[in-house]
Amino acid sequence: MAEIKKEDLEHLRLLSIFHYVIAILAGLFSCIFIIHLIIGIVAIVSPETLKDEAGKTPPAFFGWIFAVIGAAAILMGWTFAICLIVAGRFLVRHKHYLFCLIMACLSCLFVPLGTLLGVFTIVVLMRPEVKELFGHQDKHSTQDYRIKQEGLS
Numbered sequence: 001m002a003e004i005k006k007e008d009l010e011h012l013r014l015l016s017i018f019h020y021v022i023a024i025l026a027g028l029f030s031c032i033f034i035i036h037l038i039i040g041i042v043a044i045v046s047p048e049t050l051k052d053e054a055g056k057t058p059p060a061f062f063g064w065i066f067a068v069i070g071a072a073a074i075l076m077g078w079t080f081a082i083c084l085i086v087a088g089r090f091l092v093r094h095k096h097y098l099f100c101l102i103m104a105c106l107s108c109l110f111v112p113l114g115t116l117l118g119v120f121t122i123v124v125l126m127r128p129e130v131k132e133l134f135g136h137q138d139k140h141s142t143q144d145y146r147i148k149q150e151g152l153s
Helices: 007-045 060-091 097-105 113-125 128-133 141-153
Strands: none
Touching: 007 060, 007 097, 007 128, 060 097, 060 113, 097 113, 097 128, 113 128
């Protein structure tokens, strides 16, 4: 049974704070796509406002593409931000180990700050003491394997 260190608790607390910070940045970053959503809605509702010098309006699908892609990007960004906040909360409470690990892996895609956060979170979550703190049982640990082998002999 591994001993839980004060250092591990402090690392989890700091990682939680950094999850909140990166979540705010991700949420704000995804708001950039509101511009695309507005352009798409304008192209759908009032295509004559987007006429070029020749007086031609953009094709009808232009507005739909902008609106759908913009809305999807906003939705994915805000969902990611909310999941990061939830993961930060779970880190402090020492619950839902697998969710925290998955969010750490996904945050690596949010370059460069999310990558740092994800890597450090993965490093901390892989420690046996932290796994024990979360109550996570590693099904493939060598200790369990030895116990099973001794039982067979």
